[in-house]
Amino acid sequence: MRITVLAAAAALLVTGAPVALADTGVPRIDWQACGPEHPGFDCASVKVPLDYDKPRGATTSVALARKPATDKARRIGSLFLNPGGPGGSGVDFALGAGNALSANLQGRFDIVGFDPRGIGRSDPLHCFASTEELDKFFEGMPGFPYQAAQERPYFERYRSLGPECRDDQAIARHMSTADVARDMDLLRRAVGDRKISYLGFSYGSYLGATYANLFPNNIRALVVDGVLNPELWSSGRQIESDRIATKEEFREFLRNCDEAACVFGPNSEKRWNALLASVRAKPIQLGDQLYTYDAVIGAAIGAMYNPRDWPDTATLFDQLSDAATLSVAAEPDYPNGFDAYNGNVCADIEFPRAFEAYRATARYAEAGSEFGPAWWWGNAACANWPVNHDRYTGPWRTRTNAPVLVVGNHFDGVTDFRGAQAVNRQLAGSRLLAYAGWGHTAYGLSKCATDHTNAYLLNGTLPPVGTVCPANPNPFLPATAALSEPLFQPTHR
Numbered sequence: 001m002r003i004t005v006l007a008a009a010a011a012l013l014v015t016g017a018p019v020a021l022a023d024t025g026v027p028r029i030d031w032q033a034c035g036p037e038h039p040g041f042d043c044a045s046v047k048v049p050l051d052y053d054k055p056r057g058a059t060t061s062v063a064l065a066r067k068p069a070t071d072k073a074r075r076i077g078s079l080f081l082n083p084g085g086p087g088g089s090g091v092d093f094a095l096g097a098g099n100a101l102s103a104n105l106q107g108r109f110d111i112v113g114f115d116p117r118g119i120g121r122s123d124p125l126h127c128f129a130s131t132e133e134l135d136k137f138f139e140g141m142p143g144f145p146y147q148a149a150q151e152r153p154y155f156e157r158y159r160s161l162g163p164e165c166r167d168d169q170a171i172a173r174h175m176s177t178a179d180v181a182r183d184m185d186l187l188r189r190a191v192g193d194r195k196i197s198y199l200g201f202s203y204g205s206y207l208g209a210t211y212a213n214l215f216p217n218n219i220r221a222l223v224v225d226g227v228l229n230p231e232l233w234s235s236g237r238q239i240e241s242d243r244i245a246t247k248e249e250f251r252e253f254l255r256n257c258d259e260a261a262c263v264f265g266p267n268s269e270k271r272w273n274a275l276l277a278s279v280r281a282k283p284i285q286l287g288d289q290l291y292t293y294d295a296v297i298g299a300a301i302g303a304m305y306n307p308r309d310w311p312d313t314a315t316l317f318d319q320l321s322d323a324a325t326l327s328v329a330a331e332p333d334y335p336n337g338f339d340a341y342n343g344n345v346c347a348d349i350e351f352p353r354a355f356e357a358y359r360a361t362a363r364y365a366e367a368g369s370e371f372g373p374a375w376w377w378g379n380a381a382c383a384n385w386p387v388n389h390d391r392y393t394g395p396w397r398t399r400t401n402a403p404v405l406v407v408g409n410h411f412d413g414v415t416d417f418r419g420a421q422a423v424n425r426q427l428a429g430s431r432l433l434a435y436a437g438w439g440h441t442a443y444g445l446s447k448c449a450t451d452h453t454n455a456y457l458l459n460g461t462l463p464p465v466g467t468v469c470p471a472n473p474n475p476f477l478p479a480t481a482a483l484s485e486p487l488f489q490p491t492h493r
Contacts, residue, residue, distance in 0.1 A: 025055060026189045034065060038095050042066050045121070046190065048183050050174050052390065060171055062183055063121035064114045065091040067098030070107030077193040077220070079109040079457065080184060082116070082204030084226070084493060086177070086344035087337040089113075089120040101199075104454050109197065116207075117183060118175040119340040125172055127165040127339040134338070143294035144377040146280065151362070155355045155380045161342060162385030175340075176347040178392035181211040185218060195220035195402070197457060201441045202226040202415055202493050206233055208404070209423055210392050216400045221457050225407040225449075226415045226441035228493075229422040234393045236349045239361060241416050242375035243368025249304045249413035250371070252438055257314055260476035264314040264321075275321050276370060286316075286323045296320065297374050304413030305440040307475035314476070342381040347388035351379050358383070371413075399428035405456045405463075407433045407442050407449055410471075414440040414493050431462040437471030446472065 027046035034043040043066075047059040069075040079101070083093035094113025101111050115122040128134040137157070145154040166172040184207070188196045197220050200208040205224035212222060232238045254272060258265040264272075278284065280293045291299075296317075303313035352358060358380055365372030404427045408420025417434070424432040435442040435449045442449035448469030455461040 026186065029064070029190050031066070034095070038065075040067060041095055041098060042068065043091070046187070048117070048186055050170060052179065052182050058170065060117055060123045060174070062114055062117060062123075062187070063091050064112060064187070065094045065098075066113075067094060067102050067111040069110050070102060074106075074108050075110070076108045076458070077110070077197055078112045078188070078191045079105065079197045079199060080187070081111065081113045082198075082200040082207050083113075084200075084202030084204050085119070085337070085341060086116070086203050087119055087340035088203070089115050091115050091121060104450070105458060108458065110191070112187075112191065114184075114187060116180040116340075116344070118171045118343050120336065123171045124336040125165060125169060125175065125339045125343040126336060127161055127342075142292065143298050144374045145362075146293045146297075146373065151359055152355060154377060155358055155383070158378065158380035159383040161381045162346070162383070165339060165343060166385065172343055173388065174347075174390070175343040176388040176391040177207055177210045177344065178214065178390055179388070180207055180344075181214050181392075184211060185215050188218065193220070196222065198222045199443075199453075199457065200224050201443070203228065205415065205419075205423070206230055209396060209427070212400050212404060212427055213394075213396060213398050214392065216398045219400045219402045219404070221402065221405070221460060222400070223405045223407065223443075223453055223457065224420075224423060225443050225453070226412060227406055227408050227420040227423050228415050229419040230396045230426070231394065231422065232419075234348060234391075234396075236351050236379070239365050239372065239376050241419065243365045243372035245416035245418075246301055246304055246371035246375070246413035247369035248416065249411040249438055250300060250369075252411045253300075253303065253310055253313075256310070256438075256474045256476055260474050262311065262314045262476040263318045268314075271321055272317065275317060279320070284320050284323045286319055291320055294374065297371060301371055301374060301413065304438075306445070307438045307472070310475040342385070345379070346382035346385035348391050349379075349382065350387050351382040353383050355383075396426045397428070398426075400430075402460070403462060404430040405433060405453065406430050407435070407453065409435045409437060409439060409442055411438040412440050431465070433463050434468040435471070436468050438475070442469070 027048060029044045029046055031042040031044050034041040045061050045063045048062050049055045050058040050060045081090050081093055083090060090113030094111055098111040117123060118125040141154060141157055142150055145151040196218055198208055205227040208222055208224040209230045232240055254268045257268045279291060279296050283290050283292045299313060299316060303309045362373050362376055365376040406420050406424045408417045410417050420432060424430050433449060433452055435446045437446060439445055443453050444450055446469045452463040
């Protein structure tokens with residue numbers, strides 16, 4: 001899952017009931033205080049068409065949260081956010097990052113997050129009746145199949161999600177990214193903005209690209225950071241990137257480790273390969289935790305989101321390399337993110353139906369790197385799940401009325417730099433801003449990239465053509481710890 005979730009995000013009870021569509025078709029937003037847990041923030045829930053082919057028919061609800069502009073005299077408008085996923089809560093993101101974003105942008109925007117339809121507080125899709133049912137779904141399943149005998153059971157378990165999730169929930173048939181983009185344009189009109197200002201991370205880049213192609217003349221400023229190539233994502237070919245992207249960044253993890261004499265070095269690549277061989281043959285016990293092969297791969301992928309996690313991850317790999325015995329793994333958790341991710345992805349992308357096709361693509365993924373299968377196998381949830389007829393699959397090449405800012409990291413193991421380059425080519429007049437460092441998304445991680453993004457959002461000022469922000473210091477060096485913390489902690493795509 002491509003998602004960026006704020007570490008400080010807290011639970012919210014949205015106040016104010018959903019309101020009906022006005023005669024014009026634009027929802028009226030009845031903002032109310034979010035409550036004492038979130039001083040200075042307003043919340044609301046509005047009704048939008050469930051099916052835009054029937055705009056006066058059934059509706060669904062979309063939850064919002066905003067940090068109002070503090071500089072009322074110079075207020076620009078609303079800045080809409082998407083933290084990624086699909087499945088990430090824009091409400092949580094706004095509540096957690098709103099104060100910092102507002103300060104970064106001189107208090108001149110209302111910072112607005114919304115939970116996309118089917119997600120969080122917006123008519124959430126549920127595939128399970130309870131947390132216990134979700135836990136049972138994962139029971140006995142690896143994070144991804146890494147042995148031949150695991151593949152068929154994993155495929156059949158994930159394939160069963162289609163009928164379960166779509167059983168009797170109308171929202172399950174209307175969760176495409178195109179529908180979310182239409183909602184966002186309706187929300188733009190509802191807050192009174194003539195043109196949209198948008199900041200989208202990770203999967204939020206796909207939402208941004210979809211919006212730009214559906215509404216190319218409605219853009220004031222649109223930033224995509226940690227960029228998916230929509231031509232790959234929408235066609236189900238994202239594995240072409242995933243099979244190599246994580247390995248490219250992980251090689252930098254190992255190189256920087258050796259350069260800084262981290263605890264997993266020297267010869268960290270040799271130790272890594274030996275660790276994988278060992279844990280594939282037999283799980284490794286470390287304290288009260290059992291690490292299987294898929295868990296070690298998952299830990300490596302997780303560390304690629306944020307270089308600040310690299311020293312702790314190197315310590316874990318060092319301890320695992322020295323450990324020898326076995327026992328049990330961690331419990332999964334259940335908000336609606338797993339359900340919502342599949343509800344959106346399966347609505348957007350037509351994946352294969354047959355087990356043989358998944359197994360063949362898994363071999364292709366593994367030939368790219370040890371990380372490839374971990375990214376691929378979860379798509380089996382879509383094997384028995386029809387796509388949404390309102391999905392958008394291109395064309396992805398358009399010219400927007402205002403230039404789009406495309407931000408990409410040279411070593412992003414989740415959405416690789418080639419994705420940013422592709423969107424820069426696809427959106428005529430857009431500007432590519434590169435960060436020469438590591439991790440998933442650059443805003444809040446690179447001061448240079450953050451400053452350029454802020455200038456663009458505030459004034460429309462684009463960085464010069466060819467701008468490359470320098471990499472932060474080696475993440476394994478002590479001086480790096482003194483750098484400011486990022487605005488958010490990425491956890492999924």
